[in-house]
Structures are given as C-alpha cells and as structure tokens.
Amino acid sequence: MIIFANCRLIDGTSDTVREGMHVLVEGNAIREVSDVPITAEGAQVIDLAGKTLMPGLIDAHVHVYSIHLNSDRERGMPHTLMMAHAIHRVRAMLMRGFTTVRDVAGGDWGMKTAIDIGLVEGPRLFVSGRALSQTGGHGDHRHITDESVPCACTSALDIMTRLADCPEEVRHKAREELRKGADHLKIMVSGGVGSPSDALENTQYQMDEIRAAVLEAEARGTYVAAHSYTSKATRRALEGGVRTIEHANFIDVETARLARDKGAFIVPTLICYRESADNADTYGLRPEVKQKLAEVNEAGTNMLQVCSEAGATMGFGTDLMGEMIEAQSKEFALRANVLKPMDIIKSATSVNAEILQQTGRLGCVATGAMADLLVIDGDPVERIELLEPRYGAIQAIMKNGRFHKQALD
Secondary structure (H helix, E strand, C coil), X not given: CEEEEEEEECCCCCCCCEEEEEEXXXXXXXXXXXXXXXXXXXXXXXXXXXXXXXXCEEEEEECCCCCCCCHHHHCCCCHHHHHHHHHHHHHXXXXXXXXXXXXXXXXXXXXXXXXXXXXXXXXXXXXXXXXXXXXXCCCCCCCCCCCCCCCCCCCCHHHCEEECCCHHHHHHHHHHHHHXXXXXXXXXXXXXXXXXXXXXXXXXXXXXXXXXXXXXXXXXXXXXXXXXXXXXXHXXXXXXXXXXXXXXXXXXXXXXXHHHHCCCEEECCHHHHHHHHHCXXXXXXXXXXXHHHHHHHHHHHHHHHHHHHHCCEECCCCXXXXXXXXXXXXXXXXXXXXXXXXXXHHHHHHHHHHHCCCECCECCCCCCCECXXXXXXXXXXXXXXXXXXXXXXXXXXXXXCEEEEECCC
C-alpha cells in the first residue's frame, strides 16, 4: 500500500484543485481519497509536500505501428521490424505520462496483450485493429498504377487499414476486426492528408455502409470512430450513428451542435499537422501533402473555438505518425491558445475515459479507480506546459499501482 500525503489534487472530473489531500493506493486501485490524513498499517507514506497529484493522461488518437511519417518507408516492412520499433514507441508514450492510449488504426490484440502481461512496457492500450476504408479512400495507400490487393501479412503499411466496399463487405470486415480483439471500430468517411488519391473535401462511404459498421459495433457493445475533416462528412457520420469524430478541422457550428445533441465526441489532433508542416522537407513529404497540411493547420485552431462555443465535447488526441511522436505532449500548449487549461486536462483524463467506456475506472482520482497517477512538481492548471517532459516536472508515473518512474525525494 502507498499513501500519497499532502498533495494538491486534480481529480480529472471537477474544475476545482484541492489542497492538502491524501490518497491511498492498494494493489492496482485507489482505495481512499481524503481531506484528512490517512492511516493504513504497513503503508508506505510519500509526503508530496504540496506537489500535484493527478490522473495518468489518456491519448485517444495514436498509431503504435506507424513507424515513419513518410508511409512509403513502411511499404513492405516486415512485422518483426515494425514491432521492434513499436516497443520503443509505446514505452516512450508511457514515460511522457500517458498511462492509457487508444489506437485508431493498426493497433492489435498482440501488442495490447504484450503490454497487459508485462512483456512490453507501455500504456494500457485500446485498439481498433485495421481501420476500414473504401477503395480509393483514405486507407487506400496503393500507387495509382497498383491494382494488387493490399495484404497485411507482408507489409507494416497495410496493417493499418483494410479495404471494404458495400454494406455486406463492411459488415464482414467489421466482424473480422471485432473477432480479432478490436475494442472499437474505425472507418474513413472523408479524404485525408497523407493518402494519395483522395481530396480532403471528398466524402467516403455511403450511408448504408456507415450504418453497417455502426450496427456491428453496437451488437458487440462498442462504437465506431470515424476519420473526418469536413462538416458534410462529419454530419453523415453522426447521422449514421458514429460516436467519435477524429480530426474535424473544418467543422462548422451547426455540425458541432449536432455532435453535442447526439452525445458524440470530437477528437482534435492539432499537433500532428503543426509538426508535419514544420518538418515536411526533412521527412520528404510530397507537394500535395504539404498543400493539405497548410489547409488543415489554418482551420485547426478555429475548430477548437467552434466546438467549444457549440458545447460539443472534445477529447484529446495527437495522431503523431512516425518520428513525430516525440511531440505528443505539445498538444497541451497548442490547445491552450484557445481553451482553459483545466478543460484541456479533463479532455485528456475523464473525457477520454468516457470515450473508452471506462468512466470511473480511468481518467480520475477517485475511490475504486485504477491507480494510474502522475506527480507534478508545480501546478499544470497554472502552467499547462509542465505536462511536457522537457520541463522535468513529471516526477512520478504510476500505472496500475506500479511506478514506472519515481524521482521523488
């Protein structure tokens, strides 16, 4: 047992920071949260002397198997090499304070289980398996003259997505991903930045195809996440029953209100566009990709304001491909140009826990919750940049009741 005594507490759910709090961890769970000192026989007492205790962070949009931003470098990459890269990738996420992440294309039961049983050190993982895309959609990475059928068995690139056309095929492929251990499904309903043959404004999948995926997810007690940029594509997804919208850079007020009314979530991923644009030449990005990046960067900050004013619930995601993953924590300061720090913190804790259908279990400091905790030297509500590792303020990282970093006195 461990008692964190005399802490400043951010519980992940309220807007209030409480001083002089005490938290008891027993095994892998939080057993007591109190405003008076806690005593427990045999417990180790760690006096935080006013440091901040808060929930472990959750990133709701990652790709553990995206090894390179320039996806052509993953074409034909064997899975053994991909996994070797991914092991380092997930450990680094955990050491940034992300104790849980949601993979929304590629992440599978194998990596999730390797983390769960302790073979790989990394955050708790929720996976979609391979995302579903129509032919010529955002998940179709074939060159224009390539008529072969993409096969995940031979290429790290093709483990990210699979092609499915018509409701029957979408239904079959959705069932396959759920059979293989997917926690949720991912579909592509608009064009994308990195894909070669689809403009950002394109709509993808017909309504009966969207509904086919949603019905299969609902039958298994889960939900569908949709890659979408435009208001038109987002409205179609929401009307089809999609629960989370990824990116949504070009969303308008009317569509944001629709998301609010349907109880859906918007998951912005601003840092990926900023980092991609800043390093486009270094990563060898194509001219058409650079142009798309300019468009989504210009719209991104405005999207935060639109969703906030419309009352749409926003989660926290980063979508950092390949080498850019080191910028994961920069999303906090980027959002702080528009949003209140506590709202950003809640998006990366309790809101994302709700997205994961883990309310009360993850993303909060409360009795019965999993013991995923961070100790911060300072107050991230006053200085949200303290959540970036470069400031050295994250002094302890606990996941499942176990320290993965402990630099406290």
